[in-house]
Amino acid sequence: MTVRIDSLGIDRLSVRDRLDLIEQIWDSLPDQVEPQDIPDWHVAELAKRRASAAESPGVGRPWQEVLERLEGGS
Numbered sequence: 001m002t003v004r005i006d007s008l009g010i011d012r013l014s015v016r017d018r019l020d021l022i023e024q025i026w027d028s029l030p031d032q033v034e035p036q037d038i039p040d041w042h043v044a045e046l047a048k049r050r051a052s053a054a055e056s057p058g059v060g061r062p063w064q065e066v067l068e069r070l071e072g073g074s
Contacts, residue, residue: 005011010018053060 010021013021
């Protein structure tokens with residue numbers, strides 16, 4: 001089933017209402033997904049990024065470290 005924002009009327013919502021809707025949708029997603037629910041292009045992109053990270057060790061930061069910094073840690 002393909003859902004389009006114009007068929008749902010989302011395109012007529014205010015920016016604030018659309019952002020609220022995004023948050024509601026995000027919060028409704030499960031913590032874990034089944035492998036068959038992950039698009040092939042996501043898997044390919046992850047493989048590409050892992051290869052890039054392996055080629056350049058020391059570049060970038062673990063997401064936990066970045067999240068800590070954003071949340072007010074050091």
